[in-house]
Amino acid sequence: SDHGPDFYGLARNTRRQTLTRGEAWTPPAHVGSGADAVTVFDPGFALHWRITR
Numbered sequence: 001s002d003h004g005p006d007f008y009g010l011a012r013n014t015r016r017q018t019l020t021r022g023e024a025w026t027p028p029a030h031v032g033s034g035a036d037a038v039t040v041f042d043p044g045f046a047l048h049w050r051i052t053r
Helices: 003-008
Strands: 018-025 048-053
Touching: none
Parallel strands: none
Antiparallel strands: 018 048
């Protein structure tokens, strides 16, 4: 989307990300480790979309 960068006066991203629909999966509770660990938002349902490159 160009709306966010345009609104905040930032450069538009030139890279693309592709979402692919597939089998349902549950994201991990945490990503990373130690001080860099991040708690993943739990939507309360299985996800069907993944980022593919």
